[in-house]
Amino acid sequence: MSNRELVVLGTASQVPTRRRAQNGYLLRWDGEGLLFDPGEGCQRQMLFAGVAASEITRICLTHFHGDHCLGVPGIVQRLSLDRVPHPVRAHYPASGQEYFRRLRYATVFHEIADLREEPVEAEGPIATGDSWTLHARRLEHPVESFGYRLTEHDGVRMLPDRLAALGVSGPLVRAVQRDGAVTVDGRRVALTDVSEPRPGQSFAFVMDTRLCDGVFALADGVDMLVIESTFLEPEAALARQVGHLTAGQAAKVAAECGVRTLVLTHFSQRYPDPQPFHDEAAAVFGGEIVVAADLTTVPVPKRR
Structure with a gap:
């Protein structure tokens, strides 16, 4: 039986709060465990959420700002401490390869795990499994950034x-x-x-970016879209200036792309109440909206 769900480890942006840890998202997809953007404290959040290091098969970084990657040293060392037996692939923008090496070897440890770096140099497919393909698309942020899309093959x-x-x-x-x-x-x-035809399911992960073609390409027709909504609409000008989205913009993407479940996350510390994010998105998007909360699980919707 397939097991497809998103485990939310952290939902803050640059600054954590009392209720929000920095980024971290594990996608359980049958036998795969894709860990997206592990920020500071991710290893502890995994413990609280009941996620074992042995579940991780891929680490996917969108970019090299600290709230999206400072958890890498702890995760890498935990893979060896727990003697994870299978190879773990690491996908990240190739322009940040030196940063990844610094994170990977931030301190002395006994390296046992088989961590295989697979830097992303261009848009397109970057990995395949028996029944799925993982794609990367460029986003628009002050540093090079990629979003990811996992697509199950039609059957x-x-x-x-x-x-x-x-x-x-x-x-x-x-x-x-x-x-x-x-x-x-x-x-x-x-x-x-x-x-009869059975369309494959799909999942997209979009972090720090302003609106761009890559966002819409990643979100097109997906069953679940996990997308940053750092700001609310009154701060739309600021959002664009610093390369981020509002909840309203994220909802517009979901509506135009036919997304089934919209998961909003990556909230600025200036907003203590999550309800306005839902309200702003609901004014634009009529599908399922989840305002992500730390240590919660969101199931991928059942097949169409």
């Missing part, structure tokens, strides 16, 4: 009533999935006769 859903009606059972079910057609009692039965 088919087998129809039990059609299988039974056409006599396809037992090993023939796997055979028709593998070969595209089988012969039953001298009659050819195609995969399209006993199945």
Whole structure:
């Protein structure tokens, strides 16, 4: 059974608050565990959220501002301390490779874990699995920044009533999935006769950026969009100046792109009350809105 959910570890921006730790988000996607932008204190937040280091298969950094990467040293050392047996890939903007090396070897430790650096140099696919592809797209921020999109490959859903009606059972079910057609009692039965399309699910992660083409490309049609909403609309000019979004702008992206679940996060410390973020987004976007809170879990919505 698939397990697809977002574990929110921290929702603050540059300055943590009493209720918000700095960034950190773990996406559980079947057997993958993608840790996005681990900020300061992320390792402790993982403990509170019940996330084991052994769950991490990829570390994805959008950029090298401290609130998005100062948790890397602790995470890297924890991977070795816990003797995580599988390779862990690290994706980050290639222009910050020296910063990543400094974070990776910030202090003395006994390196055991197999951490494989895979710097992102350009837009496009950066990793693939058996049933998914991870893409990166450029964002607009004062330093080089990339957003990420995980897309499940389209598949088919087998129809039990059609299988039974056409006599396809037992090993023939796997055979028709593998070969595209089988012969039953001298009659050819195609995969399209006993199945229907099953669109793949998708997830996008968009952090520090002003509105740009990359934001819309990442968000296009996704089931879940995790997106920064550092400011509210009265501060829209400031947001653009410093390379950030408002809740209203994030909701506009979700509405125009057909997003199903919108997760707002990365809140400025100037806003102690999260409700205005929901209200501002709801005035623009009619789908599910989640104002992220530390140590909560948000399920990826069920298939369409």
